[in-house]
Amino acid sequence: MKGEEIRREFLDYFENRGHTVVESSSLIPQDDPTLLFTNAGMNQFKGCFLGTEKRPYTRAASSQKCLRITGKHNDLENVGVTARHHTFFEMLGNFSFGDYFKREAIEYAWEFVTEVLSIPKGKLWVTVFEKDDEAEELWRKHTDVPPEKILRMGEKDNFWAMGDTGPCGPCSEIHYFMGDDPNLETEEVFRRDDGTFLEIWNLVFMQYNRSKDGALSPLPSPCVDTGAGLERIASVMQGVRSNYDTDLLRDLIGVCEELSGIKYDGASYEERDLREDTAYARDVAMRVAADHARASSFLIADGVMPGSDGRGYVLRRLIRRAIRHGRSLGFNSPFLYKVCDKVVATMGSHYPELVERRELICRIVEAEESKFYETIDSGMRILEQEVKKLSKGELFPGKTAFLLHDTYGFPLDLTQDALKPYKIKVDTEGFYREMEAQKERSRKDRASKDISYVSFAISSDKTCFVGYGTTEAEGIIKEVFEDPAKKGRITVVLDATPFYAESGGQVGDTGFIKVDGATLRVLDTQKIQGDFIGHICVLEAGEIGAVHKGAKAFAEVDKERRRKIMANHSATHLLHSALRRVLGEHVKQAGSRVDDANLRFDFSHFAPLTEDELFAVQELVNSEIRANYEVVISEMPLKEAKKRGAMALFGEKYGDIVRVVEIGPHSLELCGGTHVARSGDIGVVVIGQETGISAGVRRIESYGGEGAYEQIVESYRERLKIASLLRSDTSGLSEKVEKQLARLRELEGEVRRLKQKLASAKSEELISAAKTSPSGIKVIVERIDGM
Secondary structure: OOHHHHHHHHHHHHHHOOOEEEEOOOOOOOOOOOOOOOOOOHHHHHHHOOOOOOOOOEEEEEEEEOOOHHHHHHHHOOOOOOOOOOOEEEEEEEEOOOOOOOOEEEEEHHHHHHOOOOOOOOHHHEEEEOOHHHHHHHHHOOOOOOOHEEEEEHHHHEEEEEOOOOOEEEEEEEEEEOOHHHOOOOOOHHHHOOOOOOEEEEEEEEEEEEOOOOOEEEEEEEEEEEEHHHHHHHHHOOOOOOOHHHHHHHHHHHHHHHOOOOOOOOOOOOOOOOHHOOOHHHHHHHHHHHHEEEHHHHHHHHOOOOOOHHHHHHHHHHHHHHHHHHHHHHHOOOOOOHHHHHHHHHHHOOOOHHHHHHHHHHHHHHHHHHHHHHHHHHHHHHHHHHHHOOOOOEOHHHHHHHHHHHHHHHOOHHHHHHHHHOOOOOOOHHHHHHEEEHHHHHHHHHHOOEEEEEEOOOOOOOEOOOOOOOOOOEEEEEEEEEOOOOOOOOOEEOOOEEEOOOEEOOOOOEEEEEOEEEEEEEEEEEEEEOOOOEEEEEEEOOOHHHHHHEEEEEEEEOOOHHHHHHHHHHHHHHHHHHHHHHOOOOOOOEEEEEOOOOOOEEOOOOOOOOOHHHHHHHHHHHHHOOOEEEEEEEEEHHHHHHHOEEEEOOOOOOOEEEEEEOOOEEEEEEOOOOOOOEHHHHHHHEEEEEEHHHHOEEEEEEOOOHHHHHHHHHHHHEEEEEHHHHOOOOOHHHHHHHHHHHHHHHHHHHHHHHHHHHHHHHHHHHHOEEEEEEOEEEEOOOOOOOO
């Protein structure tokens, strides 16, 4: 059974048993600052387990794309070396939020594994938490697992916790005997944990809450969280020893074989000296390429671009690590992007975002590869030269490792990988000392931000924003505090406000707040602690303090500034739409900044725009403005909005009900910002400049409304000035300037020729004036200026 069929059978099975099939969430967690990447199926349901979120269903099933590369799940150095380690994998899961519990979870798992997948019962073993008598009894009564194959395990193996405190509970796992020798199918061998048995499904029973003192108390609504690795189940179903030999990854390895002309022979996964076994090194390289191509493709599809920090740096590390391993296959030019193209072909039917961004994925990876190939040879030469200097047992200098990282783009793990054949380790303490020294230099150079934020306790649920329909409103002061980092700056929190807090690229409003004889000028508006809106102010008149908590305040937004911001924000939507129509559907917003002066729009694209493309985009935007479309704003369920084709802003958190902004027939986006009433209210848009800001990301700076008018006026003034200098009118200026430049080049050539003639005449004069030294040598000594 192929991996795609297993996934479909799993989701169909649970849908037929009352579960809502939920799409995989993004690899970028939308509402969990504790995670860099989604690493488990339960991540998107965390609020349901904690009781902070209610959904219209109490049973769910999903196939979740996961990435484990950081923190306690960081097994990067084992990827490609072992049969099971991956950075990217798929987690099949079924979940109950206070609905069914242990009995149903056990029955579902056993039925699916033994009847739907038809995995031989005789090869299955079960583990339960050593104190979970209930789970063991349920396995005995409701399945036909032999009692001797139900084993009790300790807390390390069979107890799950969300953190040091909070929801937790015992686990029960299903394991498959991978061996061929029935004599090895024993409890003793099982407990050796040597790979003879493979865990294929983990059932977590969240039934307790752990307090700070470690005490466990029952949860009011116990939940179920299960996880089954698709790659592992596929290896069992396809009768192979390694996840890399399943159809989920073997086709990707096949691309490496085809490109390199080297056959993959599935060398043993034991640790060994890579210098002594070239075939093993090549096998590892192909497995690394297959794994990293999957991870890179999905990261880019979810909006991550290669960069120098955060998620972008993780993506860059993966691509560069694959390149380094690719050298053992003889690759000296980009190859990984072709493996990524195969990822799209094999997985795009279930993950349409791959197909939608196919061209972008391949272009970004190819560009990143080309960039690294420019420096990898130089970096490897430095590494090899340093290795020659080292005595046996000596560490590779941390300073050199940092040089490779900082100058040649070698992540530390790539240097460690490259040193494995030499059995040399890096002085990591020295490396991190150099890293910290550089950070300290950066900290000193970095200017402090204008606004800092402090934590505070507040009694209301959130600030209610009422500014879509008005720029004036009364509110109750919920909190007043002075920013300790910026003396004189006062932050005011109201229960309701017409001030828009910076988000989605739109800057915060400015204006005034008046209360009891005091007047505050609002310099900025920011979201604080999630759903509260903070007005960052300076006191203009009177006094204000904690005594004003609970008092009424009158809030008034700077209407003129808001009007200009709205024009630029609506222009941004039209610009996004026009870019997609001119350049292609791969264009996605990668960031923006909208204020009263201009707009900046970052988008995914792999090449600079031509002059014709820029003018085409500008013309499309202005034609939509001239059409004077009504800006239609509505609220609807997120699924309905996506079905209509509404564009979502990468990195934004969306609830079940979303705000959709529609401008004409081509622009439909999810957006919480403020907008003009009709597209004609924008006036006009002028594109300023277009630049590249990173691999695969371009930036356009434009002007809308009055800002655009000012640019047009300034351009006309420049034309008049140029015409005056040419003593001409403004028609045909470019041709006239070209003629003047051609004449200038002609005169410059004539001057060069005359200078050469003068130099030639001077040389003859110098030669005739040569003096003979006592030794018979003719010598010219002369000072010549202007040569």
